[in-house]
Amino acid sequence: MSQKFDVVVIGAGPGGYVAAIRAAQLGMKTACVEKWVDDKGATVLGGTCLNVGCIPSKALLDSTYKYHMAHAEFEIHGIKTGEVSMDVPAMVARKDQIVKNLTGGITGLFKANGVTLLSGKGKVLAGKKVEVTKADGSTETVDADNIIVAAGSVPVNIPPAPLVDDLILDNEGALNISATPKRLGVIGAGVIGLEMGSVWARLGSEVTVLEAMEEFLPFADKEVAKEAQKLLGKQGLDIKLGARVTGTEVKGKTVKVQYTDASGEQEIVVDKLIVAVGRRPYTEGLLAADCGVELDERGFISVDGQCRTSMPGVYAIGDVVRGPMLAHKASEEGIMVADIIHGHKAQMNYDCIPGIIYTHPELAWVGKNEQQLKAEGVKIKVGKFPFAASGRAMASQDTDGFVKLIACEETDRVLGCHIVGGLASELIAQAVIAMEFGSSVEDLQLTIFAHPTVSEAVHEAALACDGHAIHVANRKKR
Amino acid sequence: MSIEIKAPTFPESVADGTVATWHKQPGEAVARDELIVDIETDKVVLEVVAPADGVIQSIVKGEGDTVLSDEVIAIFVEGAAGSAPSADEAPAAASVDADGDAIAGPAARKLLEENNLDAAQVPGSGKGGRITKEDVVNFLKNKPAAAPAAAAATPAPKAAQVAVSVAPGERVEKRVPMTRLRATIAKRLVEAQQSAAMLTTYNEVNMKPVMELRKQYKDLFEKTHNGTRLGFMSFFVKAATEALKRFPAVNASIDGNDIVYHGYQDIGVAVSTERGLMVPVLRDTDAMSLADIEANIADLGARGRDGKLGIADMQGGTFTITNGGVFGSLMSTPILNPPQTAILGMHKIQERPMAVNGQVVILPMMYLAVSYDHRMIDGKDAVQFLVTIKDLLEDPARMLLDV
Numbered sequence: 001m002s003q004k005f006d007v008v009v010i011g012a013g014p015g016g017y018v019a020a021i022r023a024a025q026l027g028m029k030t031a032c033v034e035k036w037v038d039d040k041g042a043t044v045l046g047g048t049c050l051n052v053g054c055i056p057s058k059a060l061l062d063s064t065y066k067y068h069m070a071h072a073e074f075e076i077h078g079i080k081t082g083e084v085s086m087d088v089p090a091m092v093a094r095k096d097q098i099v100k101n102l103t104g105g106i107t108g109l110f111k112a113n114g115v116t117l118l119s120g121k122g123k124v125l126a127g128k129k130v131e132v133t134k135a136d137g138s139t140e141t142v143d144a145d146n147i148i149v150a151a152g153s154v155p156v157n158i159p160p161a162p163l164v165d166d167l168i169l170d171n172e173g174a175l176n177i178s179a180t181p182k183r184l185g186v187i188g189a190g191v192i193g194l195e196m197g198s199v200w201a202r203l204g205s206e207v208t209v210l211e212a213m214e215e216f217l218p219f220a221d222k223e224v225a226k227e228a229q230k231l232l233g234k235q236g237l238d239i240k241l242g243a244r245v246t247g248t249e250v251k252g253k254t255v256k257v258q259y260t261d262a263s264g265e266q267e268i269v270v271d272k273l274i275v276a277v278g279r280r281p282y283t284e285g286l287l288a289a290d291c292g293v294e295l296d297e298r299g300f301i302s303v304d305g306q307c308r309t310s311m312p313g314v315y316a317i318g319d320v321v322r323g324p325m326l327a328h329k330a331s332e333e334g335i336m337v338a339d340i341i342h343g344h345k346a347q348m349n350y351d352c353i354p355g356i357i358y359t360h361p362e363l364a365w366v367g368k369n370e371q372q373l374k375a376e377g378v379k380i381k382v383g384k385f386p387f388a389a390s391g392r393a394m395a396s397q398d399t400d401g402f403v404k405l406i407a408c409e410e411t412d413r414v415l416g417c418h419i420v421g422g423l424a425s426e427l428i429a430q431a432v433i434a435m436e437f438g439s440s441v442e443d444l445q446l447t448i449f450a451h452p453t454v455s456e457a458v459h460e461a462a463l464a465c466d467g468h469a470i471h472v473a474n475r476k477k478r
Numbered sequence: 479m480s481i482e483i484k485a486p487t488f489p490e491s492v493a494d495g496t497v498a499t500w501h502k503q504p505g506e507a508v509a510r511d512e513l514i515v516d517i518e519t520d521k522v523v524l525e526v527v528a529p530a531d532g533v534i535q536s537i538v539k540g541e542g543d544t545v546l547s548d549e550v551i552a553i554f555v556e557g558a559a560g561s562a563p564s565a566d567e568a569p570a571a572a573s574v575d576a577d578g579d580a581i582a583g584p585a586a587r588k589l590l591e592e593n594n595l596d597a598a599q600v601p602g603s604g605k606g607g608r609i610t611k612e613d614v615v616n617f618l619k620n621k622p623a624a625a626p627a628a629a630a631a632t633p634a635p636k637a638a639q640v641a642v643s644v645a646p647g648e649r650v651e652k653r654v655p656m657t658r659l660r661a662t663i664a665k666r667l668v669e670a671q672q673s674a675a676m677l678t679t680y681n682e683v684n685m686k687p688v689m690e691l692r693k694q695y696k697d698l699f700e701k702t703h704n705g706t707r708l709g710f711m712s713f714f715v716k717a718a719t720e721a722l723k724r725f726p727a728v729n730a731s732i733d734g735n736d737i738v739y740h741g742y743q744d745i746g747v748a749v750s751t752e753r754g755l756m757v758p759v760l761r762d763t764d765a766m767s768l769a770d771i772e773a774n775i776a777d778l779g780a781r782g783r784d785g786k787l788g789i790a791d792m793q794g795g796t797f798t799i800t801n802g803g804v805f806g807s808l809m810s811t812p813i814l815n816p817p818q819t820a821i822l823g824m825h826k827i828q829e830r831p832m833a834v835n836g837q838v839v840i841l842p843m844m845y846l847a848v849s850y851d852h853r854m855i856d857g858k859d860a861v862q863f864l865v866t867i868k869d870l871l872e873d874p875a876r877m878l879l880d881v
Contacts, residue, residue: 443583
């Protein structure tokens, strides 16, 4: 007699585990299928985010930023240190411990909420059944009233740069480098490429980033992209745009990278090469041919605005469906779907999802950017406040960047917020909340922000939208 | 529905009582049988409970006041008080809902205060019915267009109501500055009159053909179109759309020194809600069937009453139809809704004796008025535009045959 569940979730990443916990909290009999195992064969929860994505990368970014500060930024405060060095294995070990704590935490949460963990690779069969293939090859089929597919995504591999153990790495390999490479190559100047490049640049690597597109960060507001390019360049990241990699050659413990740019064919030699050209939805062996779930033309599972697939009773969330590949988007979709299955009305606001790049300074944004709104013909007003004018930022010795607010000229509604700054990732939440409540720029102007804080920049940017910022000279309205 | 809350019948020996404590304030949500006030007498403290779910609208006898047996102490309004923007809230309570939380953001609150509005009047399109700045701005913008159409009614803003009590024999004056709202309405009206060369052409339409058509088909219509009722507005909107197509100048607007001829018809339809008159816009009426128009109007009306109309719903519009007839107006001159260059006023359907082929026949007649901007539209076009509408309404087959 096969097990039967109200909800079976495939995947225990930030989409899957959140959906499973929520479904269980709503009183539904829930199972979660996860295939990830550690080197001892024990099932590990948390998916890409916890294990080889969001969390470990932030751990390394923070460790290396502290090293950078000790190395280069203590002196101005009057702090004298001796030679500062970095024990890379210790840094990686701390990262591993954090990941272990978190993944263990999810296991605990599953137990606490009564979610049944099914270890193995999940596959959606016809008739709302899920086949779980265990490590030893045996299979178990369970019945589900509802299935939530949260299989996530995997790195895109490019033929010119096939992965080679220890030398040509994807994000997972990049997080486990055991010694600072003298020369590091990064293919792809996207979020992952820039973050990984930053980590090793801070520890002294000579970093070259090869980006095939002509434009840097095309999805970001142009002013943000320009500022970021300038600041990252100053930090020692050599970002080459319009550089398309055509081949790689492993030579002993180095990699020769061939690429073409505007001036012709080029090549560089690096000690390690990270491939970070993007991620694609993971659907291999996931859907039986007759299960009724369809993919769209880009390989994502096709879903409607509430994550329903073409098969009634089967939902899909997170990186395996359309939309920004962000953990918080996956989690919110997970909650929305669990609520819908339980019979509640649930919606998600896809227009207010923040995006962040965790370099230093950080880049964060929510809503539309200036070039998008101009292309749509919306009459906008823009307010910008540089951290260089913020007392708190000066006290912290962290004055790069700005807060930029964009609002509708006619209705005053806040349409987008774009921040470059040390605390951008935290500040952006204020803009997200404001936009969720349909706030106008005037609402932000009338709200009291504590002084002295970096958040005041949001307040000043709001004032600047109407040309009456107090702490910075206002541009004449064009 | 308002209910009078009375002091209970006092025992025989008790002459009067005192209001001891009000446990609920105006605007606060109250459940049926919940304690609302204590009344102290010589002998005993009497409790008064709520007769139904709802809100106290106003307190007539405050704490410490003397009350007699069965005297009215408060006015209570029945209804689900929980829904934030509902009209059941006490007018005096301004922008505070049942929990005492502000239901308008800071900019919206500022505008409400400046214009002497209370939150209950303004439909909120924000999260959970909250009133955003846009909602108040929009409300103020649409008030002027309403004023001329509601000529028969006199909607003075609640806050501005001042009772001028004059003792017999005295000749007093009371000077009250115009509220911001009234001043804004006044300014906009004057602007419309001064910039446009506005005048009005009248005509009358025999509504009998439309009424007969409606009588004959309304049940089938309702059944075929999933419960959408066949009203009069769809006929007017369709006729107006046709006429606008034939007279593009009437469908145009002025932008600086340019005349913008719109290749589509977006018709604003005045809908009356508890919050006041609003003019949401029906987009692309040419592409709509009568059922589509009726369904859309019903939807916009419902949304208007629920406070769910957003600023986008009321912007744009190439033409407006206003209906003073619902208030009893027989004839009126509607004011233009800038930047539109024409507006159609509908009025009350009144049975009148008419001369038809030498005989006197009683017909249900409606006066129609089209006010227009002579800078854009010549008299001939305006008159013929209105005549076209009249002809199409008096013989709906013409709309089908496109003649």
